[in-house]
Amino acid sequence: MSETPQKEIVVSRAPRKSERRSSRRCKFTQLMRIRPTNPEGEFFEDLRGTISVSKTGVYFHTTEPSYILGMRLFVTMPFSQNPSEPTREYLAEVVRKDALPNGMTGIGIKMLMEMRPQHSYSFEQPMTPPLRN
Numbered sequence: 001m002s003e004t005p006q007k008e009i010v011v012s013r014a015p016r017k018s019e020r021r022s023s024r025r026c027k028f029t030q031l032m033r034i035r036p037t038n039p040e041g042e043f044f045e046d047l048r049g050t051i052s053v054s055k056t057g058v059y060f061h062t063t064e065p066s067y068i069l070g071m072r073l074f075v076t077m078p079f080s081q082n083p084s085e086p087t088r089e090y091l092a093e094v095v096r097k098d099a100l101p102n103g104m105t106g107i108g109i110k111m112l113m114e115m116r117p118q119h120s121y122s123f124e125q126p127m128t129p130p131l132r133n
Helices: none
Strands: 031-036 046-053 057-062 072-077 088-099 105-115
Touching (some): 057 088
Antiparallel strands (some): 046 057, 088 105
């Protein structure tokens, strides 16, 4: 019998890129309202659904051309026209802008902080010190 030489199969894999995201992404759609924070710049109001969401960021598709890398935004999420529904407003920054083949633009925003209403009133009764005899 003649022996046929066995070829050694070497599988090479491209080196993996290190994951830069600090938290996992969830793919779901949630309506949000987006407005620029700069009162002197061009005003727009964009109502969009999310494509993916993480603890610190959101990615969505838009046709609005006014987004610029580094731009600060007010993001209301989840957005509803019903004033009794709970919503939260965030300060965010545009960190990614992708031209998509369908003519839309993919926008990645980083949530910088949650905006809380500033008020000086309280619905709680003031604490009174205990009486001493």
